[in-house]
Amino acid sequence: MPQLDSTDTLESDTKKDTIVWLCVVALTAICVVLGDSLGVLYKYPDSLVIPLTGPLNQAMSWFVEVFGWFFKAIGWLFDWPILFAKTILHAIPWFATLILATFVSYRAGGVSLALFCALSILYMVTFGFWPQSMNSFALVVISIPLAVIVGFALGTWGFLSARAYRVIMPTLDLMQTVPAFAYLIPILLLFGFGSTVGLVASVLFAFPPMVRNTIVGLRGVPGTVIDSGLMSGATPVQLFWNVRVPTARRQLLLGVNQATMASLSMVIIASIIGGTNDIGWEVLSTIRKALFGESILAGVVIALMAMILDRVTNGFAMRSTTIIDDEMKKSSRLAWIICGGVFLAAIAFAQLIPLLSVWPKAWVINPAPAMNATLEWVFLEFREGLEAIKQVAFFFVMLPIKLGLKQAVSPFTWGFSMTPMVTAIYAALVLIPAAFLAYKHRILQAIRLVLLGLVLYGGLTGTAWIALCAIIVVLGWQAGGRGLAIWIVAGLAFLLVTGIWNPSTISIYLCGVAVLLSFTVGSAVGVWASENDKVAAVVRPIIDTLQTMPLFVILIPFVMVFKIGEFTALLSICTFAIVPAIRYTQHGLRNLPQDVVEAASAIGCTRAQLLFQVKLPLAVPSIMLGLNQTIMFAISMLVITALVGTDDLGQQIYIGLGDGDFGVGMIAGVGMAIIAMIADRITQSISRKMQAKLGLRQEMLA
Amino acid sequence: MSTSNSPTEAKLSCRNLWKLYGPNAASHLSDESRLPQNGGNAAELAQSIRDQGGIVASADVNFDLMPGEIFVIMGLSGSGKSTVVRCLSRLVEPTCGEILLDGQDLLKASPKELIDFRRYKMGMVFQSFGLLPHLNVFENVAFPLKLQGMEPKERTKRAERVIDLVGLEGRESSYPSQLSGGQQQRVGIARSLAVEPEVWFLDEPFSALDPLIRRQMQDEFLRLQQELHKSIVFITHDFLESLRVADRMAIMKDGAVVQIGRPVDLILNPADDYVREFTNDVPWELILTAGDIASDNTPPAGIKEVPASTKVADLLPYLAEHDAGVAVRADDGSIFHMTGQHLIAALASGVTDAAA
Numbered sequence A: 001m002p003q004l005d006s007t008d009t010l011e012s013d014t015k016k017d018t019i020v021w022l023c024v025v026a027l028t029a030i031c032v033v034l035g036d037s038l039g040v041l042y043k044y045p046d047s048l049v050i051p052l053t054g055p056l057n058q059a060m061s062w063f064v065e066v067f068g069w070f071f072k073a074i075g076w077l078f079d080w081p082i083l084f085a086k087t088i089l090h091a092i093p094w095f096a097t098l099i100l101a102t103f104v105s106y107r108a109g110g111v112s113l114a115l116f117c118a119l120s121i122l123y124m125v126t127f128g129f130w131p132q133s134m135n136s137f138a139l140v141v142i143s144i145p146l147a148v149i150v151g152f153a154l155g156t157w158g159f160l161s162a163r164a165y166r167v168i169m170p171t172l173d174l175m176q177t178v179p180a181f182a183y184l185i186p187i188l189l190l191f192g193f194g195s196t197v198g199l200v201a202s203v204l205f206a207f208p209p210m211v212r213n214t215i216v217g218l219r220g221v222p223g224t225v226i227d228s229g230l231m232s233g234a235t236p237v238q239l240f241w242n243v244r245v246p247t248a249r250r251q252l253l254l255g256v257n258q259a260t261m262a263s264l265s266m267v268i269i270a271s272i273i274g275g276t277n278d279i280g281w282e283v284l285s286t287i288r289k290a291l292f293g294e295s296i297l298a299g300v301v302i303a304l305m306a307m308i309l310d311r312v313t314n315g316f317a318m319r320s321t322t323i324i325d326d327e328m329k330k331s332s333r334l335a336w337i338i339c340g341g342v343f344l345a346a347i348a349f350a351q352l353i354p355l356l357s358v359w360p361k362a363w364v365i366n367p368a369p370a371m372n373a374t375l376e377w378v379f380l381e382f383r384e385g386l387e388a389i390k391q392v393a394f395f396f397v398m399l400p401i402k403l404g405l406k407q408a409v410s411p412f413t414w415g416f417s418m419t420p421m422v423t424a425i426y427a428a429l430v431l432i433p434a435a436f437l438a439y440k441h442r443i444l445q446a447i448r449l450v451l452l453g454l455v456l457y458g459g460l461t462g463t464a465w466i467a468l469c470a471i472i473v474v475l476g477w478q479a480g481g482r483g484l485a486i487w488i489v490a491g492l493a494f495l496l497v498t499g500i501w502n503p504s505t506i507s508i509y510l511c512g513v514a515v516l517l518s519f520t521v522g523s524a525v526g527v528w529a530s531e532n533d534k535v536a537a538v539v540r541p542i543i544d545t546l547q548t549m550p551l552f553v554i555l556i557p558f559v560m561v562f563k564i565g566e567f568t569a570l571l572s573i574c575t576f577a578i579v580p581a582i583r584y585t586q587h588g589l590r591n592l593p594q595d596v597v598e599a600a601s602a603i604g605c606t607r608a609q610l611l612f613q614v615k616l617p618l619a620v621p622s623i624m625l626g627l628n629q630t631i632m633f634a635i636s637m638l639v640i641t642a643l644v645g646t647d648d649l650g651q652q653i654y655i656g657l658g659d660g661d662f663g664v665g666m667i668a669g670v671g672m673a674i675i676a677m678i679a680d681r682i683t684q685s686i687s688r689k690m691q692a693k694l695g696l697r698q699e700m701l702a
Numbered sequence B: 001m002s003t004s005n006s007p008t009e010a011k012l013s014c015r016n017l018w019k020l021y022g023p024n025a026a027s028h029l030s031d032e033s034r035l036p037q038n039g040g041n042a043a044e045l046a047q048s049i050r051d052q053g054g055i056v057a058s059a060d061v062n063f064d065l066m067p068g069e070i071f072v073i074m075g076l077s078g079s080g081k082s083t084v085v086r087c088l089s090r091l092v093e094p095t096c097g098e099i100l101l102d103g104q105d106l107l108k109a110s111p112k113e114l115i116d117f118r119r120y121k122m123g124m125v126f127q128s129f130g131l132l133p134h135l136n137v138f139e140n141v142a143f144p145l146k147l148q149g150m151e152p153k154e155r156t157k158r159a160e161r162v163i164d165l166v167g168l169e170g171r172e173s174s175y176p177s178q179l180s181g182g183q184q185q186r187v188g189i190a191r192s193l194a195v196e197p198e199v200w201f202l203d204e205p206f207s208a209l210d211p212l213i214r215r216q217m218q219d220e221f222l223r224l225q226q227e228l229h230k231s232i233v234f235i236t237h238d239f240l241e242s243l244r245v246a247d248r249m250a251i252m253k254d255g256a257v258v259q260i261g262r263p264v265d266l267i268l269n270p271a272d273d274y275v276r277e278f279t280n281d282v283p284w285e286l287i288l289t290a291g292d293i294a295s296d297n298t299p300p301a302g303i304k305e306v307p308a309s310t311k312v313a314d315l316l317p318y319l320a321e322h323d324a325g326v327a328v329r330a331d332d333g334s335i336f337h338m339t340g341q342h343l344i345a346a347l348a349s350g351v352t353d354a355a356a
């Protein structure tokens, strides 16, 4: 009777769940009703905050004092290759660079990419961004080989040694969840101002994807290929370099692609520390001065650079598995030689025509003033409409979630206030559907609805910390068992004890609203794109481009239209976070087991039935992974939006960076990483549980 | 049929070979007195290991590979065939046992010696080909020679020769992904032959191919062997294939060898029901020769005479019409009598065995 047993435990499991959730609801209800009369249970007392900032700063200054010379020396060493790269890149006439880059693009992606590259370079030159572009590119050029070498070496080590693997993987997880800004603080303190900061940060940021791809690639070499290598009499060294590495080539090159994108993205972010005349700084300084025309023009340069670097490295990775026969090898060698010749000729030629070497200042196309004027006119013209959108979103969506209906509803915005009467109506609106669900024996859903109603009433920042913590811990406990719950308790304790609970709840709120919006819209678009090839063809290039875009650039249009503030932050986050929501939903729906879909069609499902009753339920694990990635994307963008004036953890990191305050920045950075990891583990566990239930297997999309 | 099993004669000998998987595999065999060579019972020992949660992939396997012989190992999938052949090449480390190549124990070879064995004495062909995707046909075939550090000139000569041998001339610069399955396996065969090995392992070399191609490759394999006279261990799960290529064969079940012998011995005297399951479906008349069936009687004079190697299938129409049967001349010149009645009796003995 094993089956009976298992349903028994299932039932007792749900019973246990129900009881635990009921307790949480009761606790939350008490907290909402009693409000701040709960005292320390409502607001975490300052007296219990352990002031870590001071000691951390002392430790850091001690460290800098003792070991500073070491890092300064390294920084000095790094200065040389940077200087070298910059000098070379500036010395080569832009025309010669254009020829070389166009040829490389042609090898990687054919005529269209070559054309795209040539036009992009012409844009950079004629709009007067060439020197700044080359300053940024110099850092990227130096950091990629370093990141690739470090990543490949660590990846190989992790591949060869199980013990190393167990250390490397969680470290990478941590490194990739700590926000980019937070990296900069210790680097800045250790290396001092200058280009080195950008280089070191970008290497640190770029090598983790290389490690992962190296491990995946080396592990993915088929067993028979290894066996045949061994039977060919390979020594261990020959086996590694002549069999494993070439067979894993494609994955390794994908690693190079991802490292390149990460490196560029960090080089741009690092320009925030200023003092570098690069393209990131160009965007940032013009945004700060509200010169939107200029910042758009410079932002386009970053976007173009990102797209070209992505397509070129990706093109080489994909090409590595296509076939080249001996004829093509010969002709390719010839082409490279010709290109080299033309390149040298171009350098010589540019000596004759200075225009090809340095674009004259007088000839720089500068539509920025005109753009600014137009923009201003447009905003004046549509101001009321734009303001209205912002107000509605702010008062009816954002504020209620942030402060709770309790405080957000006022006669002044909603037209009425939360009188007992209104509160009673609200309670009825929540309780009646909940009662209906309970009547239908969907107790857990009823409980969750009530909980949602309570939290919405209290608001994320207005609900007692003890209630919020209880909800998160129970959620984790349900998704991932006791281990995860303990882990979450520790994480939340860190947020409380270090005194960053308030900015943390604002982060959670901003991120939560953004995730809610982008996930709803994104998965709807994903469903649509999975059913309609034309939509898919339109959506694909858009999300591909958004994903390669350095985060800064996404801010520009929204700051321009809505000025600084939480609403701008929200829109920027949504724009970026919608990418995985669309991608995973579409991927999940399009890659279902074919036989199931066919069987359902054969039974006579209509298209709608097929979608809602067969495909969507089966795609849920993939969609859940999409939710996971949506959260991760949202958090990485959240930190960047500190630039447009949020008051969350991201802002604290930014402040820490601005003041060189290691303690403040580091604690906020770790806090952000904790929030990211908690969200990550909970959603992954839920997704895994669902997969196991459906007997499906789902790989992470790259 | 009994050939002498003296290890000095055999090219390769496999002695009391065990391979266990699972937690603390080695400890199961630490009690030497339970090993079959010390009087233990292999089947009981294997079962007791399984009962304790161990995985017995190979249990006390013994056989000799004679020079120039094709020795087939046949069994259902999971019966341990690959494990045995991978132990022979030490791609898998045997848990215990001996593997003697020209009388030298392979399991005692140092890593460096092992590499040399593989470089100069062994060749192996894999079911899923195991070609290096980034190398073209020529480079794949020349790969083992390159690892040896052979001169480019000599390397090219050798590789060209084996590429011609397997009929791939003209495809040298193609990449594996451009070839059909049959062609890919030809590359695999050429690569394993490039080093001019003395023993040649083929692990289900044709199982991934379409039946028609498989048939054609078997023919070519036999043609190659007539030219090269390698000592071959050939793995297959296809009984008919084993009948076509085998000089001798071993049937495996659950990691143990159930029976070893010539194909015809297996058909006429299957050791147990497991072996009989395979032989039942065999079109016997295709396998059996006149010599296998002929009686000891002297034939009456004046009837048709056939060589002993004539397939029974070819004689069936004649036997049906001539009750007097045929005279069968054996290789040594002696002559026997065979009638339709003898044939039926031989077949029936197989059937009654099966019924018993």
Ligand SMILES: Nc1ncnc2c1ncn2[C@@H]1O[C@H](COP(=O)(O)OP(=O)(O)O)[C@@H](O)[C@H]1O
Binding pocket: B021, B022, B055, B056, B057, B075, B076, B077, B078, B079, B080, B081, B082, B083, B084
């Ligand atoms: N690496 C391994 N770990 C655990 N069990 C294995 C391993 N390799 C093979 N086995 C087991 O050994 C048995 C024999 O496998 P194998 O030799 O591959 O069979 P065959 O080649 O006859 O299909 C199978 O039951 C298989 O599950």
Ligand SMILES: [Mg+2]
Binding pocket: B081, B082, B083, B204
């Ligand atoms: Mg096998």
